[in-house]
Amino acid sequence: MGVEITKILKKSQAALLERWMKNQLADMGLREDLMSNEDLRAESEELINALVKSLNEKNLSEPGSSDFDHVIEILGGISISRARQGFSPRETGLSIISLKEALIELLQESVTDPKELVDISLKLHRLMDSFVITTFETFIKGREEVILRQTDEISEISTPVIRVWEGILALPIIGTLDSARTQVVMESLLTEIVESGSSVAILDISGVPTVDSLVAQHLLKTVSATRLMGAECIISGIRPEIAQTIVHLGIDLSEIVTKATLASALLYAFKTLRLEVRKPAVKTSF
Amino acid sequence: MKRILKMIATIISLNKDPMPVAREQDVVPFRNRVKEYAVKIKMGLVNQTKLITAASELVRNMLRYGGGGEVLIEVVSRGRDSGIRLTFKDDGPGIPDISLALKDGYSTGKSLGLGLPGTKRLVNEFDIKSEVGKGTKVTIIKWANG
Numbered sequence: 001m002g003v004e005i006t007k008i009l010k011k012s013q014a015a016l017l018e019r020w021m022k023n024q025l026a027d028m029g030l031r032e033d034l035m036s037n038e039d040l041r042a043e044s045e046e047l048i049n050a051l052v053k054s055l056n057e058k059n060l061s062e063p064g065s066s067d068f069d070h071v072i073e074i075l076g077g078i079s080i081s082r083a084r085q086g087f088s089p090r091e092t093g094l095s096i097i098s099l100k101e102a103l104i105e106l107l108q109e110s111v112t113d114p115k116e117l118v119d120i121s122l123k124l125h126r127l128m129d130s131f132v133i134t135t136f137e138t139f140i141k142g143r144e145e146v147i148l149r150q151t152d153e154i155s156e157i158s159t160p161v162i163r164v165w166e167g168i169l170a171l172p173i174i175g176t177l178d179s180a181r182t183q184v185v186m187e188s189l190l191t192e193i194v195e196s197g198s199s200v201a202i203l204d205i206s207g208v209p210t211v212d213s214l215v216a217q218h219l220l221k222t223v224s225a226t227r228l229m230g231a232e233c234i235i236s237g238i239r240p241e242i243a244q245t246i247v248h249l250g251i252d253l254s255e256i257v258t259k260a261t262l263a264s265a266l267l268y269a270f271k272t273l274r275l276e277v278r279k280p281a282v283k284t285s286f
Numbered sequence: 287m288k289r290i291l292k293m294i295a296t297i298i299s300l301n302k303d304p305m306p307v308a309r310e311q312d313v314v315p316f317r318n319r320v321k322e323y324a325v326k327i328k329m330g331l332v333n334q335t336k337l338i339t340a341a342s343e344l345v346r347n348m349l350r351y352g353g354g355g356e357v358l359i360e361v362v363s364r365g366r367d368s369g370i371r372l373t374f375k376d377d378g379p380g381i382p383d384i385s386l387a388l389k390d391g392y393s394t395g396k397s398l399g400l401g402l403p404g405t406k407r408l409v410n411e412f413d414i415k416s417e418v419g420k421g422t423k424v425t426i427i428k429w430a431n432g
């Protein structure tokens with residue numbers, strides 16, 4: 001077996017880069033809106049350098065070899081940055097596939113024995129395919145990170161504490177009340193109670209789709225924490241179907257003041273604070 | 287006559303939809319899927335809420351104590367009634383004493399201990415099988431007009 005892939009690659013490294021660049025530009029019609037030609041060239045060159053440096057006859061058929069750690073690291077960097085820049089998975093995958101094509105084309109020109117060409121191409125295909133898969137996996141991971149960050153942001157923006165009146169806070173909860181969310185709710189509520197010196201807090205759960213025993217437990221915890229701060233906590237927005245379900249489930253909310261609507265909770269809060277809402281007496285003019 | 291009665295009593299599964307549940311993040315999509323089926327068979331709002339809450343309890347148990355598993359969502363019919371059958375299966379540690387686990391307030395997880403007994407009250411049919419060291423299987427049915 002006389003084909004030395006290491007030699008071929010080293011000799012034609014520059015040609016390989018040119019060919020790959022050409023393929024990439026043809027494939028994506030150069031997304032100049034997302035990435036400049038220079039950046040693409042720099043990225044491509046880095047990857048080719050690392051690949052040529054690590055590839056040899058032996059590890060050619062071992063995609064899992066640790067020789068490729070650096071290559072995989074660069075690939076990961078490329079796909080994460082492309083995911084963030086807004087490239088589609090197809091564009092990102094195609095760009096690595098077109099490197100494979102450039103490599104095969106190069107071999108076709110350098111290897112004359114057909115049997116050897118087939119043999120080496122097969123190995124190269126398998127290796128590069130494994131790199132393509134790595135690219136996809138990292139691309140998805142990049143997207144997942146974006147989603148996780150957004151989840152955190154959503155849970156923060158969706159738990160505002162509103163000062164509805166002097167001494168009265170309202171906290172509309174929208175969405176699922178899981179453990180992480182309860183933590184956010186509780187912290188912002190307790191902080192606001194201290195800062196505003198409020199003595200009544202209304203937790204409105206109209207926007208919570210399901211109240212199971214876990215959610216109930218979280219609510220109960222929040223209520224007792226509020227009480228420890230010296231404030232009273234009212235739960236409002238309990239829809240009729242939720243009320244029936246809670247009863248069957250066996251959750252005991254009898255220790256807590258609950259109201260059907262935010263309006264009735266507010267009225268209750270006014271009474272607690274000895275406030276009265278009245279229509280002004282109609283003045284009769286002569 | 288007896289045979290006809292028996293036929294009416296037979297539960298037929300019209301649609302099977304398995305869904306793996308491995309993480310906390312799978313709970314909300316699972317509940318939404320159950321809701322979709324409940325709406326499809328025109329289950330009323332109160333029964334829907336009861337079913338989804340029961341499903342939520344069981345799926346949380348499966349995650350917390352069973353280490354995750356799979357839920358089979360089925361649309362079933364019995365005579366003129368249609369309903370939703372959910373089967374929760376995990377390969378976790380199992381429950382040593384089922385009748386104890388079904389008591390209100392019993393919890394090994396410092397929780398309210400209402401999940402299993404509450405679920406039983408919320409649904410029309412409830413069946414639990416568990417083997418220590420093997421896993422747990424809970425099956426519930428809620429009829430659309432039940």
Ligand SMILES: Nc1ncnc2c1ncn2[C@@H]1O[C@H](COP(=O)(O)OP(=O)(O)OP(=O)(O)O)[C@@H](O)[C@H]1O
Binds near residue numbers: 214388397398400403
């Ligand atoms: N899938 C399961 N695998 C193993 N053990 C389970 C499983 N489901 C329930 N258990 C056991 O049964 C007990 C009772 O469950 P149940 O859902 O009634 O209460 P809980 O989960 O502890 O509290 P809650 O549901 O009120 O938050 C649990 O504490 C646990 O020990």
Ligand SMILES: [Mg+2]
Binds near residue numbers: 343346347400402
């Ligand atoms: Mg439980």
